[in-house]
Amino acid sequence: MWRIFPAESIQKGRKLACATARRSYNHQQKTKAQYFTSALCSIATGKDKGTASEPAFIKAELNLGKSRLQEKSSIKHDRLESWNINFSDAKNAYQSKSMSELVRALLVYKLCGINKLVDYNIELATCTQKIFGQKIFKILMKSTFYGQFVAGENENEIKPMTDKLHKYGVGAILDYAVEEDISEEEAKDLEMSSCVSTSNQSQTGTVDHKFKAHREFGDRRRKVVSARTYFYKDEAKCDDNMKMFMKCIDAASITTSGFAAIKLTALGRPQFLLQFSDALIRARSLFDKLSIKDVDILEKGFDIDRFRKKAKKLGIPMSRDKSQEWFTWMDVDESGFVDLLDWDQLISSNKKFSEIFVVPNPQTGEMESLLNDMSDEEDAQMRRMLKRMDTLALRAQNQGVRLMVDAEQTYFQPAISRIVIEMMRRFNKKRPVIFNTYQCYLKESFNHATVDLALAKKENFYFGCKLVRGAYMEQERERANTLGYEDPIQPSYEATSQNYRKCQDLLLNYIKSTNKANMMVASHNEDSVKYAMQRMHELGISAESKSVFFGQLLGMCDHVTYPLGQAGHSVFKYVPFGPVREVMPYLSRRAQENRGMLVGAQREQKMLQREIARRVFRSSAS
Structure with a gap:
């Protein structure tokens, strides 16, 4: 027919x-x-x-x-409109921008392409302030870099920006972008003093040299352009950081599905994160020695017979009754098989932290703590760090805000991820409040996400996840090569992209099957965003479900952000704010990041030029 x-x-x-x-x-x-x-x-x-x-x-x-x-x-x-979005439509992408904003954006991108200007941006800024004075310098910055990447100096000044974003379907993740402008030597001094034990100044309380502080890598800002760095000064400074994070949570509560982002290194002494990470990795190493080999991560484990056999092979002295006692202690769910979820359980206790995390010692046959060499004051400092985290999580829960904990270096990250999962257990019972961050340039990120998801499913709490590529690649590779441990980074950009897609599939399939997870695709990469939308379409996950979010930085990637918002997706901008002089380190990183993203930046420049030309010709024709 x-x-x-x-x-x-x-x-x-x-x-x-x-x-x-x-x-x-x-x-x-x-x-x-x-x-x-x-x-x-x-x-x-x-x-x-x-x-x-x-x-x-x-x-x-x-x-x-x-x-x-x-x-x-x-x-x-x-x-x-919902899943097949055209990110090349300049007219649609920049409809929220005035002509002056388009010209400013184009100017800033052009300036970011001048290597000498980017390399010496801090020195040039200092010189400009001396020559022209603070008032003219502030006008220049607000007309260029500050105006492009920062929303305002305080909570009141940023309101017009957040209102404008909301008008075009875009949410705001407030980010207090003030950083202390300290020298490299000052940064190293602070890092070394905060990463060694107060009871033994020559030790960090760790065994693996990966988790020891090394002065040559003490300035964690080095070769990092897309992440903020906090250095520990004292407990009062940590309290100040917590109060600022609380202000961001309160501001985010004004909008529905609001987000706030925090870093654990801002909330306490990093020595604890080093010691705890070292303990977790050593415990995992022992688990791997006892477990079945060559199986998927969730199938690893051992029964009582294998435990006795492997313990004997490892030279662990124990009687049959002692081995049964150990196994019963480790078999949390009493299934007769100790899997990774059993092994990773933290013992809830009111003891000192150094007495909590215990495993069998292969040499002595006795249980021993993996967190040692901690003074009473250090134990108290660690409890205060967790108390600050707990205070922020409770505030976010009460305000209806989602709290994202940013990822950090691999020598901190095992502890950070473990603490975040413990927070999920407590606060994600009715909805996703706490979000962990997974850096897909890390070889182990997919396995970590798989295990954490399995735990969420087993214990029936909501899972919150932010996927990023990662911010510390050069620094991590150099440190691994210098100190002689395995490079934790994927071998290539394509391998990272493939891993990013695998993690997206893992999370999206979980969302589809359980509806008990949220995922933030925090990426400027168009292919990653398109892949997420395509898979959402195939799985029948609608944009209106508010279970998948997208995020980009203010002043960057507008041609992706605004079309997503107009199509009904939950999309957010990281919105930095703070006084002009105090956000200069942040602006310096944005300049370097734009220089590093040559292909994307050039494409965005062409779109800006096209839209400016269209408006000029339209104006001339009328």
């Missing part, structure tokens, strides 16, 4: 209708083909006004065909 064509297939409609006409042998068939040819072309071009001379049978079939065509077009339009 007759085929109904999509509106855009004008040429195909003509050809098929003409072919049908040639195959017609009687006048009625010829008339029918001619009318369909004409009608299809009219409908496809939007010029169909009806034809007075149409025979009745033609009019009936045309009306039926037109109604089907309109229905099909409507369905396709909805799909295009």
Whole structure:
């Protein structure tokens, strides 16, 4: 019978209708083909006004065909808006921007391409302040870099920006971008003093040299352009950081599905994170020695017979009764098989932290703590760090805000992730409040996400996850090479992208099957964003479900952010704020990051040029 064509297939409609006409042998068939040819072309071009001379049978079939065509077009339009977004449409992407904002953005991107300017940006800024004074310097910065990447100096100044974002379907993640401008030597001094034990100044309380402080890597800002760095000074400074994070949580509560972001190194002495990370990795190493080999991460483990056999092979002295006692202690769910979820359980206790995390010692056959060499004051400092984290989580829960804990260096991250999972257990019982961050450039990130998801499913709490590529690649590789441990980074950019997609699939499948997880795709990479939307479409996860979020930095990647918001997706901008002078380190990193993202920045420049030209010519024509 007759085929109904999509509106855009004008040429195909003509050809098929003409072919049908040639195959017609009687006048009625010829008339029918001619009318369909004409009608299809009219409908496809939007010029169909009806034809007075149409025979009745033609009019009936045309009306039926037109109604089907309109229905099909409507369905396709909805799909295009929700998952097949055009990120090359400059007019649509920049409709929220004034002409002056477009010109400023283009100027800033051009300046970021000047290597000398970026390399010496701090020195040039200091010199400009001395020559022209603070007032003129502030005007210059607000007209260029500050105006592009920072929303304002305080909570009141940023409100017009957050209101504007909201108007175009974009949320705000407030970020107090003030950083102390300290020298490299000062940073190293602070790091070394905060990463050694107060009871033994020459030790960090760790065994693996990866988790020891090394002065040559003491300035954690080195070769890092997309992440903020906090250095520990004292407990009062940590309290100040907590109060600022609380202000961001309160501000985020104004909008629905609000987010706030924090870093654990801002909340306490990093020595604890080093010691705890070292303990976790050593415990995992012992688990791997006892476990079944060459199986998926969730299938690893051991039963009582394997435990006795491997313990004997490892030279762990124990009687049959002692081995049964150990195994019973480790078999948390009493299944007769100790898996990684059992092994990773923290013992809830009111003891000192150094007495909590205990495992069998292969040499002595006795239980011993993996957190040692901690003074009473250090134990108190660690408890205060966790108390600050607890205070922020409770505030976020009460304010209806989601709290994202940013990832940090690999020698801190095992402890950070473990603490965040413990927070999820407590606060994610009714909705996702706490979000962990997974850096997909790390080889182990997929396995870590898999185990954490399995724990969430087993214990029936909501899972919150932010996926990023990672911010510390150069620093991590140099440190691993210098200290002689395995490089934790994926071997190539493509391997990182593949791992990012694997993590997206893992999370999206979990969201589809359980509806008990949220994922933030925090990326400026168009392919990663498109892949997430495509998989959402295939799995039937709608944008309206508010279970998948997207995030980009203010002043960057607007051609991705705004079309996502206009299509109904939950998308957010990281919105930094703070006084001009005190956010200079942040602005310095943004300049370096834009220089490093040459391909994306060049594409965005071309889109800005195209939109500026379009507006100029439109204005001239009118």
